[in-house]
Amino acid sequence: MVRVGVLAASGYIGGELLRLLLQHPEVEITAATSRKYAGEYVFRVHPNLRGITELKFSPNDPSKLTSSTDVVFAALPHGESVKIVPQLADAGLRVIDLSADFRLSDKGEYPSWYGYDHPRPDLLEKFVLSVPEINREQVKGARLVASPGCMAITAILALAPLLKEKSLGIDREHIVVDAKVGSSGAGGKPSLSTHFSERFSVVRPYKPAGHRHAAEIEQVLAAMAGEKVKVSMSAHAVNMVRGILITSHLFTATAVKPLDVWKVYRSMYTGSYFVRLVRDKQGPFRLPDPKLVVGSNFCDIGFEIEERTGRLVALSATDNLIKGAAGNAIQSMNLMLGFDEKTGIAMAPLHPV
């Protein structure tokens, strides 16, 4: 059994990591830390885990983690992770970081996107930004992994193959990424914006410009395209708890055919269990919809072509807490440790829910 720790386990991503890891056959959770809830039973903060675990939160103490764990998942806020994770990395632990602190490979990006100078640029080279369906082999060999943001993962999976394939002629200056997300992505801290009466039935454009996930997406897409790519991203909060739909509007130099797009996706994703290509001719779910991935690690991808405007609309859907966060991280761990990547995270989505 691998000894696993979860840093900052009291948030929604932390709770989802615990829920999944408790059911993982190769893993023993030896630490679940929380500054605020140290000493408290985990099930008091994550009441869905009542009756399932008697685990208690421990303090956020990196030195304890180095002795009690082999792998650490860090679910700390941006700016906090960079203060703690380096000690774990230096001590030789395997780390899967879910903050943004090790996602961008260029240290020069941190001041503008996150407002701080990165204190450990040396680590940025060592961290692999993991989307296993895109860079599985790299992840297998990694000891340090950063898991992208939930919207970034979902967008990357739809866009990477399209940008990689030059023959599609994607216009790299006019890529619009329009995101619709559930409330759980915003975390568990109450505020007026998340007060039920104010949040119910909204379509709230909470970040129409300047969303930080654009930086991660551009980084991966540029690597795919071998050229700079500009991502125009807008994020909207909608009336649900779990799930993301990313609508990517792309313009192509010349007309593309559905079969061309199919081929591009298939050539990258054949063999990737967690990507499902969805394009049905009947029923209510002809294209990706977050409703159909809730509870699972799937990313559903589909597309439509509009000849009249020279547009390719790519659609991708995930459960933001699973494939968008905890699931992608555990999948990465599975690869790093030589397990089948599906181990412990192959649950089917719930429907209807």
Add this chain to the structure above:
Amino acid sequence: MVRVGVLAASGYIGGELLRLLLQHPEVEITAATSRKYAGEYVFRVHPNLRGITELKFSPNDPSKLTSSTDVVFAALPHGESVKIVPQLADAGLRVIDLSADFRLSDKGEYPSWYGYDHPRPDLLEKFVLSVPEINREQVKGARLVASPGCMAITAILALAPLLKEKSLGIDREHIVVDAKVGSSGAGGKPSLSTHFSERFSVVRPYKPAGHRHAAEIEQVLAAMAGEKVKVSMSAHAVNMVRGILITSHLFTATAVKPLDVWKVYRSMYTGSYFVRLVRDKQGPFRLPDPKLVVGSNFCDIGFEIEERTGRLVALSATDNLIKGAAGNAIQSMNLMLGFDEKTGIAMAPLHPV
């Protein structure tokens, strides 16, 4: 009192017309027709109107309408309106049509967008496509008016001023209109797609390409710009009943400043009660959100600028059944008949709801 008839009054738009007209101080409803429910009390189909009206549905008989009404609102499906409305128009009635059958001024567009040859192209010239905030004077003089689709109205109000103002340098080839709409826009007919268990918590991309409202939007924008405009539209069903948010992604030739955009909007909308310009620095509702217009005839408009990508994001929100349909139609009637345009439709939005 003006004698008013509502053709096809059993649908959601018909019901909303009745609800509002019943409270309109200058109007008497003399006919509410329904093929299916003729003879039945209106409140059996629209149970919110229990205790409010004893009106009964009458058959869809145009000849009766010509004698009993001065103004007719036609809420028939596309393709049906064109069979009935011409008789009313020929008889000299004032008609406000809410179908698509008289929206497009170029008869050549009907075969490709709606699949039929228009039988009365002469009427297309006489019908005014009414968005009072854009063409109030034209509407005042009209006897025949077409009310645009709910998404079209909402998009047009955000986009028309921007396209009209040349100095903004809007790129007319890459206009992305990403719509998020509630269920009521799809009408009252049950199907598997609208079955609650299948529809709850979705973000369903039901028309990512080829949406018909694009034709209306392009027509108005082209008139504004004095040049052809291409609209790339995608529509998504989200987890609510009422409301539309339109996110329009525009690219500008050179950097634009917030003040420039403010000026453009103000110069068109000052004096227009039903357009509210929204851009607050605090609180949960800094930008337009359909939640804040529910129950009212308002269209809220806001925007954000992303320098890095040269993008202007315009946001507009309406209650799809009111400003998107029944309210816009009644506002048009008010103008046609010389009433204050707010008469009977100046209700404040409900909040929270």
Add this chain to the structure above:
Amino acid sequence: MVRVGVLAASGYIGGELLRLLLQHPEVEITAATSRKYAGEYVFRVHPNLRGITELKFSPNDPSKLTSSTDVVFAALPHGESVKIVPQLADAGLRVIDLSADFRLSDKGEYPSWYGYDHPRPDLLEKFVLSVPEINREQVKGARLVASPGCMAITAILALAPLLKEKSLGIDREHIVVDAKVGSSGAGGKPSLSTHFSERFSVVRPYKPAGHRHAAEIEQVLAAMAGEKVKVSMSAHAVNMVRGILITSHLFTATAVKPLDVWKVYRSMYTGSYFVRLVRDKQGPFRLPDPKLVVGSNFCDIGFEIEERTGRLVALSATDNLIKGAAGNAIQSMNLMLGFDEKTGIAMAPLHPV
């Protein structure tokens, strides 16, 4: 024009009072107070009122109110109202209080239900607990009125006629009042319980025993029955913002017939516009449902009889912010001032919403 003030106008009930009073033809709002937001525009706190009013909040200063207003609506929290309202009452203002501080006529009830000794028992005799459909004449003559809690109003309207009519033989020891309420009744203050991700899709039994509204209901029912009545109340939070459904389970000494119950309701409510008796044989809305009263001052009442168990199930539905609070209060004001009771509050419910 009557000069009206709203005390504590920044909450949801305060906001609803403002929204409705702004559209009331006989009223001028001369004060809207808020301790926290004094000096701020009302529309910053109630953003639905953007573009509708330029009113600003003033401090909670009773001495200013006595000179600037004729009628005051007090929407203060329980325990706060009793500190301020007496000054207004003593100064001769008409007051409609929406807290619990003047609802119970027996001062002896305050320590056990609300934890304080009532400082002004003399006022308890002067305040009329107003449910106009039950005690319209009393309200007409009152200068001081208390409006019951939203669940109490809804339950009282269904139960009072049944308890009054002895021939039904209602068992006064086993009256179960099972309430299902939307989030807006809990007010606008964020907390973990009202955090969207924690509150969405719940059926939360937040007060299965000991709910304070039981005291008000028992007081009114005892007056109706002429005998002590015991109310067993439980309240549940459900997944919506507006609305209350009260399911009252009653046991009868002998079998009752539907017609008997109809008669009892009709004899009390004929002529009461805001009570609708609902019992349809077809359609989705055969019995009261809060969905059908949203946006209106209606209380829908219906019932079903279960012979096998000797049970009468009475159902009542309101919009908790309107008939359950602001609407009932304005209706009371209308009566106190000699206006038609419907003035300014006769809006039809929205549907669908």
Add this chain to the structure above:
Amino acid sequence: MVRVGVLAASGYIGGELLRLLLQHPEVEITAATSRKYAGEYVFRVHPNLRGITELKFSPNDPSKLTSSTDVVFAALPHGESVKIVPQLADAGLRVIDLSADFRLSDKGEYPSWYGYDHPRPDLLEKFVLSVPEINREQVKGARLVASPGCMAITAILALAPLLKEKSLGIDREHIVVDAKVGSSGAGGKPSLSTHFSERFSVVRPYKPAGHRHAAEIEQVLAAMAGEKVKVSMSAHAVNMVRGILITSHLFTATAVKPLDVWKVYRSMYTGSYFVRLVRDKQGPFRLPDPKLVVGSNFCDIGFEIEERTGRLVALSATDNLIKGAAGNAIQSMNLMLGFDEKTGIAMAPLHPV
């Protein structure tokens, strides 16, 4: 591997059986029947299973099932099951029936509750009504099992221990069972009642009297109490897809203490993994709430005591498709076949969702 068939696998309960059985380590699904979809891929009807199974529906042919399966789950509608299941039972298959056709042990109950004379009363004696936490040993020895209705299971688990324990002095004449249920319990067939715009945000009292599940509950409670028990049941549809909350209002002869009730529940449920006793002093989830069991086979049970009215309020929550149907059925199969009862159904609930 046990060969398992699912009869009528195209409904929501059928889909849930398939989803869970596909992940069951001891089971091979050898048949999934559907009259309507025979020959079609299962994932076309249950799109959450895309990429998970290539199974196709086969016709509802009992003779084929007898050769290809060892165990059959029958998810047929009431009245249909009784036509097909007897052949399977007579052929010696193990059958777990999820309809009502074999739930009531007294054939005399069928005409009044279900409107037909039971054609095979001999089978009624052989079928065990399975709620493993109540009658585990009986289920272990059974070859034919009926799984109660979702509301019945949820109510029985809260009520059976209380009725069994005489010292609590439960009044058996005034037991009110007030149910709040999600939409999935009503199945997958579209209708006006389930049309999203009509069903969203309702609290619909769809069966205030005469609910059939009362018969099952009374049967089990009478067996527990050793005396006749009368259940007064009302069912309400609320704004969610999955989940049931049952609020049971009980009156006790003398005052009961929390500790007494705890003891009663503990003595019956200690060792039963799937029952969680919930009564927390803090947090939003102090008592059972369906939100906290979604995706799991748990039934959460809690209670509150109201001395003033002599009332004991028992609360129980389940995921209606799992512990309320498919999960309870698979748990029963596990016991019948000698597996650990948790096999394949020990998933933790999702939160938040």
